Amino acid sequence: MARSTIKDVAREAGVSVGSVSRVLNGLPVSPRLRQKVEEARTRLRYEPNNLARSMRTNSTGAVGFFVPDMANPLYGAIINSLDQRLQARGLMLLLASARGRKAKDVLAEFRRRRVDGLIFVPDSEDDPELISALEDFSAPTVIQSVEFPSRFYGVRVGYRVGIRQAVDYLLGLGHRRIALLKPLSHLWPGREREAGYREAFAHRGLTVDDELLRPLAVGLNPMPDLEAMLQGPDRATALILPGSRILALTLQMARQLGLSIPEDLSIISVGDNDWVSTYSPAITTLRWPVETLVDTMVELLVKQMDGSSQRPVQVTVPTELVLRDSCGPVPPSNREGD
Amino acid sequence: MARSTIKDVAREAGVSVGSVSRVLNGLPVSPRLRQKVEEARTRLRYEPNNLARSMRTNSTGAVGFFVPDMANPLYGAIINSLDQRLQARGLMLLLASARGRKAKDVLAEFRRRRVDGLIFVPDSEDDPELISALEDFSAPTVIQSVEFPSRFYGVRVGYRVGIRQAVDYLLGLGHRRIALLKPLSHLWPGREREAGYREAFAHRGLTVDDELLRPLAVGLNPMPDLEAMLQGPDRATALILPGSRILALTLQMARQLGLSIPEDLSIISVGDNDWVSTYSPAITTLRWPVETLVDTMVELLVKQMDGSSQRPVQVTVPTELVLRDSCGPVPPSNREGD
DNA sequence: AGGTAAAAATGAAACGTTACAATCCCACCA
DNA sequence: TGGTGGGATTGTAACGTTTCATTTTTACCT
Numbered sequence: 001m002a003r004s005t006i007k008d009v010a011r012e013a014g015v016s017v018g019s020v021s022r023v024l025n026g027l028p029v030s031p032r033l034r035q036k037v038e039e040a041r042t043r044l045r046y047e048p049n050n051l052a053r054s055m056r057t058n059s060t061g062a063v064g065f066f067v068p069d070m071a072n073p074l075y076g077a078i079i080n081s082l083d084q085r086l087q088a089r090g091l092m093l094l095l096a097s098a099r100g101r102k103a104k105d106v107l108a109e110f111r112r113r114r115v116d117g118l119i120f121v122p123d124s125e126d127d128p129e130l131i132s133a134l135e136d137f138s139a140p141t142v143i144q145s146v147e148f149p150s151r152f153y154g155v156r157v158g159y160r161v162g163i164r165q166a167v168d169y170l171l172g173l174g175h176r177r178i179a180l181l182k183p184l185s186h187l188w189p190g191r192e193r194e195a196g197y198r199e200a201f202a203h204r205g206l207t208v209d210d211e212l213l214r215p216l217a218v219g220l221n222p223m224p225d226l227e228a229m230l231q232g233p234d235r236a237t238a239l240i241l242p243g244s245r246i247l248a249l250t251l252q253m254a255r256q257l258g259l260s261i262p263e264d265l266s267i268i269s270v271g272d273n274d275w276v277s278t279y280s281p282a283i284t285t286l287r288w289p290v291e292t293l294v295d296t297m298v299e300l301l302v303k304q305m306d307g308s309s310q311r312p313v314q315v316t317v318p319t320e321l322v323l324r325d326s327c328g329p330v331p332p333s334n335r336e337g338d
Numbered sequence: 339m340a341r342s343t344i345k346d347v348a349r350e351a352g353v354s355v356g357s358v359s360r361v362l363n364g365l366p367v368s369p370r371l372r373q374k375v376e377e378a379r380t381r382l383r384y385e386p387n388n389l390a391r392s393m394r395t396n397s398t399g400a401v402g403f404f405v406p407d408m409a410n411p412l413y414g415a416i417i418n419s420l421d422q423r424l425q426a427r428g429l430m431l432l433l434a435s436a437r438g439r440k441a442k443d444v445l446a447e448f449r450r451r452r453v454d455g456l457i458f459v460p461d462s463e464d465d466p467e468l469i470s471a472l473e474d475f476s477a478p479t480v481i482q483s484v485e486f487p488s489r490f491y492g493v494r495v496g497y498r499v500g501i502r503q504a505v506d507y508l509l510g511l512g513h514r515r516i517a518l519l520k521p522l523s524h525l526w527p528g529r530e531r532e533a534g535y536r537e538a539f540a541h542r543g544l545t546v547d548d549e550l551l552r553p554l555a556v557g558l559n560p561m562p563d564l565e566a567m568l569q570g571p572d573r574a575t576a577l578i579l580p581g582s583r584i585l586a587l588t589l590q591m592a593r594q595l596g597l598s599i600p601e602d603l604s605i606i607s608v609g610d611n612d613w614v615s616t617y618s619p620a621i622t623t624l625r626w627p628v629e630t631l632v633d634t635m636v637e638l639l640v641k642q643m644d645g646s647s648q649r650p651v652q653v654t655v656p657t658e659l660v661l662r663d664s665c666g667p668v669p670p671s672n673r674e675g676d
Numbered sequence: 677a678g679g680t681a682a683a684a685a686t687g688a689a690a691c692g693t694t695a696c697a698a699t700c701c702c703a704c705c706a
Numbered sequence: 707t708g709g710t711g712g713g714a715t716t717g718t719a720a721c722g723t724t725t726c727a728t729t730t731t732t733a734c735c736t
Binding site: 054077093095112256279 | 385389398411413419421433434447449583594616617
Binding site: 005006007017018021022024025048049050051052053054055056057 | 721722723724725726
């Protein structure tokens with residue numbers, strides 16, 4: 001027993017194929033017709049063939065999402081929320097994890113599959129091949145969190161302002177030796193964080209000790225670095241950490257060194273999650289604006305899809321400094337003379 | 339400038355449409371023809387329209403994946419690996435997160451989209467509506483980690499044997515008061531863990547104190563329970579925990595109670611990850627077999643797709659007990675008389 | 677009742693492929 | 707030289723929709 005098609009329904013209802021189509025798509029139609037079609041439709045257990053529909057309308061209802069690493073819970077959270085938002089518009093996520101693929105190839109595959117939209121987290125900023133591939137990509141596209149030529153729609157996390165706030169908060173507590181551990185600065189997030197840090201210092205007329213700005217190479221052990229910074233007469237009294245993995249390591253090292261938090265050492269971590277907030281002391285964090293980020297991505301995407309937007313925009317979504325118990329005033333012994 | 343179609347290529351190459359199709363699909367064809375077509379194809383920058391192809395062949399090259407919660411890094415890891423495996427077969431993941439959706443609706447949507455295969459992690463075992471929906475689902479399907487009627491292909495994690503090993507290891511160290519925190523037992527994983535626990539005890543002729551088997555209700559604070567178990571003359575001397583979130587809480591509570599690990603308290607956690615292994619002491623874990631799991635899922639899926647398998651199988655993939663530093667012999671003061 | 681305009685429904689032509697029956701071509705053999 | 711067999715190619719009918727120009731019906735007005 002083959003699946004029934006729109007023709008079967010038309011025959012069963014005694015109307016034309018076109019009319020059935022109209023009913024199915026909710027176009028204006030007489031109540032009488034609508035009823036006849038609905039009846040036939042349930043009688044035959046008909047469901048429309050999306051494939052045929054796609055081919056006719058040239059739209060798949062799929063949005064491609066290219067993710068650096070799904071094992072990063074941050075992207076998991078984004079996807080949860082994205083999926084929910086897209087659902088409301090009848091869209092679904094077609095996923096490609098960067099692991100074992102080249103961005104370019106993924107783009108090609110997405111194009112072949114005729115996705116209706118694309119959300120892209122590039123792994124590099126200035127690969128000209130990638131940029132031109134993205135330019136050829138005709139479907140609506142949103143770039144996330146990387147500095148990309150302004151002819152693309154983009155959403156970025158407001159690291160600069162966020163870190164500036166965090167640093168300013170610590171400065172207000174009397175800290176001067178504030179270490180910033182951050183992603184490598186050849187990518188935008190790293191640069192932005194550094195800029196925010198410098199702005200906060202500059203705003204108070206303080207000078208920055210470059211020694212305290214530490215890029216984290218992937219796959220390299222950050223512990224020796226960390227250990228060095230936390231010892232000696234001009235040790236760091238406050239730490240801004242880029243994620244919970246390194247936070248765990250740091251907490252452990254602090255304990256080894258006999259530094260208690262927040263009395264001897266203040267800590268702020270970027271990226272909020274369950275265990276960070278239930279830890280004791282609860283960790284002050286710079287929260288990633290997952291919901292806002294997703295809302296913005298979807299909004300930009302939809303704007304492009306329905307053609308209501310004329311030209312590309314870049315939106316920066318703000319982070320939120322969540323104050324908890326891991327920061328305190330600078331210890332007296334480390335206070336600098338003023 | 340509209341995209342070129344197979345017709346354009348045919349005209350450009352001076353051959354028939356059918357021939358172009360044959361070349362494109364790698365069917366046997368004379369070298370002469372192949373060359374002409376390839377030339378025309380690159381000249382026109384033609385790429386086949388997957389939608390039309392899909393509609394004709396009735397296959398989308400998409401595999402639906404229904405996930406309870408993308409923010410769980412475990413599923414992230416699964417997706418990373420799954421994506422890579424499927425890629426090799428020209429398949430892509432179409433994702434639906436359970437958040438805000440009913441399993442039934444997702445199934446319907448996947449069917450409408452005509453996915454070629456389905457990987458499903460059900461949120462309940464015996465919803466008859468869900469089961470019958472799954473039965474109607476004609477595409478190849480693999481159920482993950484839940485006990486489902488044996489007419490479905492399924493992959494399960496070998497919790498029973500794993501927990502049995504873990505418990506046996508602790509028993510061997512002299513522990514008798516071993517607490518098992520586990521998912522609710524109305525779902526398969528919970529039941530299996532409990533069974534493994536009981537088997538280990540039975541095997542040594544020991545009796546189980548049911549007080550030490552603690553189901554974890556979602557959204558309920560497990561801390562009071564935990565605190566109660568860790569105090570008093572017959573406190574638990576070993577703990578088996580179901581994940582890293584609760585592990586974090588437990589470590590913190592142990593510190594509050596002045597219990598050091600592994601001297602006063604032995605701990606095993608289910609699910610391995612970075613920070614668990616770098617924590618001090620490094621935590622002994624029961625590792626989820628992500629890679630094997632994914633391999634098996636793909637294998638079962640492909641078996642069904644190419645019709646090389648006659649009837650459903652359920653495969654159980656083994657966990658691995660990773661010994662680290664969080665377990666030690668039972669403290670003398672808590673040793674039971676024998 | 678006749679005429680007309682608007683509304684509703686129809687029918688057939690796409691959409692870009694694949695698949696298959698029908699042709700064509702060519703080499704080979706008697 | 708005239709078949710003949712078989713591989714290579716062709717042409718066209720699907721696949722299940724949507725869309726749009728036509729035709730039919732309905733409702734209204736004089």
